[in-house]
Amino acid sequence: MKKLSFLLKGGRGDGFPLTIAVTLALLFIFCGISEYFRVSIIAQGVRDAVQQAVISTVNDNYDDVYHSVREGYAAGWFPTDDAWEESVDAGDVYTHLALTMGLTSIGDGYAKYAGDELEFTVSELRVTLSNNGLASGQSEGYLADATIVLEIPTRFAGTVLPPIRMTLKVQAKYMPLF
Secondary structure (H helix, E strand, O other), X not given: OHXXXXXXXXXXXXXXXXXXXXXXXXXXXXXXXXXXHHHHHHHHHHHHHHHHHHHHHHHHOHHHEEEEOOOOEEEXXXXXXXXEEEOOOOOOHHHHHHHHHOXXXXXXXXXXXXXXXXXXXXXXXXXXXXXXXXXXOOXXXXXXXXXXXXXXXXXXXXXXXXXXXXXXXXXXXXXXXX
């Protein structure tokens, strides 16, 4: 500790290399923190957009939902001549995402570019609609679960690192109000 104090108090410029080292270390820490926040903001924005697209899909199915206020549950069924048939529409979540976020189609997924630079890609969208059984007595609701894979290229100190790959999961539920 006395040696460090002597280096910092020395009048010959001995503390100059230590000052540069501390400044560079703080700069690297700041770069890491800012990259973490960039990735977090992108992931939150994509998750919110997927959530909105799934909610839109569930709301588009309202016209096929059997409104059974007395039974207290909703399900996608419609009557035929002598029976009930299931009516579920998975919608087009990818198209809704592309229009909302300004995505470009790339093979089996979509990408977002900031100028010429790739910002992120989304792929492997899976939407599962869970329909209540008609007159089943159980009310789990008319649910839509969606998963999508998000890849965000990362950079640190001017070096491109392997992309961060995460699976985002969202859920929406249709509930009749009246």
